Amino acid sequence: MSEHQHDEFSIIDQLFKPLAGLAKEARGLIDDVAVIAADSHHDLVISTDAMVAGIHFFENDPLDLVARKLMRVNLSDIIAKGAIPYGYTLVTAWPRGTTYSEKQDFVRGLKIEQDRFGLDLFGGDTVSTYGPLHVSMTIFGRVPPGRALSRLGARPGDKLLVSGYIGQGYLGLKALQGEFLGVTHADENDIISAYHLPEIRPDLAVCVRDHARASMDISDGLLADADHMARANKIMIRIDLNKVPTSLAARTAMGAGLSPVELVTGGDDYQILCAADDAGARALVMSGFYEIGTCLGLSDDTPAGAELWADGRRIDVATKGYSHPL
Amino acid sequence: MSEHQHDEFSIIDQLFKPLAGLAKEARGLIDDVAVIAADSHHDLVISTDAMVAGIHFFENDPLDLVARKLMRVNLSDIIAKGAIPYGYTLVTAWPRGTTYSEKQDFVRGLKIEQDRFGLDLFGGDTVSTYGPLHVSMTIFGRVPPGRALSRLGARPGDKLLVSGYIGQGYLGLKALQGEFLGVTHADENDIISAYHLPEIRPDLAVCVRDHARASMDISDGLLADADHMARANKIMIRIDLNKVPTSLAARTAMGAGLSPVELVTGGDDYQILCAADDAGARALVMSGFYEIGTCLGLSDDTPAGAELWADGRRIDVATKGYSHPL
Structure with missing residues (x-):
């Protein structure tokens, strides 16, 4: 079941999950x-x-x-x-x-x-x-039977990977809202197109199935969805902001003042987010995936979740992802 | 694909059918x-x-x-x-x-x-x-594989049957709209309940699968849905109004002036409408179905469709079924 609003999480948890019961088809609605x-x-x-x-x-x-x-x-x-x-x-x-x-x-x-x-x-x-x-x-x-990936399955020590540029759809939305991004006309067309028509890569389905342990798409924002994956697996996911792949348009917009944190919390990416062991991660990188972080075990007092790091320091992020306005 | 409005028929025919192509899963969207x-x-x-x-x-x-x-x-x-x-x-x-x-x-x-x-x-x-x-x-x-019934399969000579009372939901709607029906308080509760909670009979699924040749539910009204079945099979279906099963409440309402034609065109029945050969029809009647009409071949100049007959005469009906108000 998809989750499009922050308060919808509790609706799904409290109201809909009991309706799914133990049906294996439902995967606990997560x-x-x-x-x-x-x-x-x-x-x-x-x-x-x-x-x-x-x-x-x-x-x-x-x-x-x-x-x-x-x-x-x-x-x-x-x-x-x-x-x-x-x-x-x-x-x-x-x-x-x-x-x-x-x-x-x-x-x-x-x-x-x-x-x-x-x-x-x-x-x-x-x-x-x-x-x-x-x-x-x-x-x-x-x-193939039993081979559908889940967001469950990531383990401490796994690498975190994404299938392409983060923030393109969010930038397109900003451009459509008339925000100044400092990008060229051609780049503006690209990001608006990414907002309207996110890039979908069916050619990656088999690759991710063969090499990832856990996988989901990014709809609420990279950080928010990594957070969902981390909580589901009861692990910590550490994302290295400097490794998150961004387009030339995104780097131009950041040069013009856009915060990189906005890009990883903006949503509308529809890239694949997956976790894989070392061998799997190498195969995924060979297929064009980007390694952007690491899965870690929980110590005594850290709750499960995703963190954003850059230059060896943890970045404090107020809002992890996008909520629809209503 | 369901059809809830008269002009939606053409939308489905002209716009959506090409999207179904030859996919056997789609059954031509009919x-x-x-x-x-x-x-x-x-x-x-x-x-x-x-x-x-x-x-x-x-x-x-x-x-x-x-x-x-x-x-x-x-x-x-x-x-x-x-x-x-x-x-x-x-x-x-x-x-x-x-x-x-x-x-x-x-x-x-x-x-x-x-x-x-x-x-x-x-x-x-x-x-x-x-x-x-x-x-x-x-x-x-x-x-079981290959055993899903379709509205296709009715042949000239087949009997037409329904699984229960016709017009209960429609009467319930009339009662909710404050129309005088002359029925008892208990009957009014029954018909309003039929409108809100149509009777569903999963126990009939196997029976209808074993004995009917063609089957669909009645949502747009008995006459309209029989008409859909007739057109899909390129046959004529003749419904005998006197054989259509109705509740005591319906008969009371007809006594108070409600036209029987309204009952078979009102919609919201959600009974099963099916066609069966003689042996199948006998088995279905044994399970509580009512035989209400006959499937006929087309003569040279009659178009496919359903007709309402009573006392040996065809009844002219202006509107065959219910269209949602928009």
């Missing part, structure tokens, strides 16, 4: 995905994401981009678990006054992404609403 | 459910339903009842396909100002139904919205 044992060749990995206009995207965003982001955000969970996506169901609640042409735009966006990533629409529901546009998608992916 | 081949013992039957406050339920309906109806409406699809439900995923978009206690009510409703029907929560997403409450659920059911 792992973004459900896993259903299917046949002798596959388990099904299932991820659901909902997006609401005015909360998860701008009211006037073109609907083809909304559709494409919905699919990518959701694919991100599937890929991070080492699964290969192949189909999806869709729920759309259209506000009154949505035109046929706007619905066509939305469908065109879906078509682009499903052709690119090899999915078909399996079903769903389409309704009307008096409120803002609400879209949600459930993606089905396949892994 | 069958309310998706079917995923799982293992040598099971196929997965998957049904998704969305409900929006102000459209599918009243804004001030208690949230435990909303949760319970959401699950039953969705179970209805699974049962009608001959599948045994066992888990679900959930999307909730809470309006601002929803209290923790209201969320508890919603979860309490889910708990009652999942315990009753043997389901566990597998996952989902929970977000906030500036609009009305939006809830959607995807239920997973299992059938």
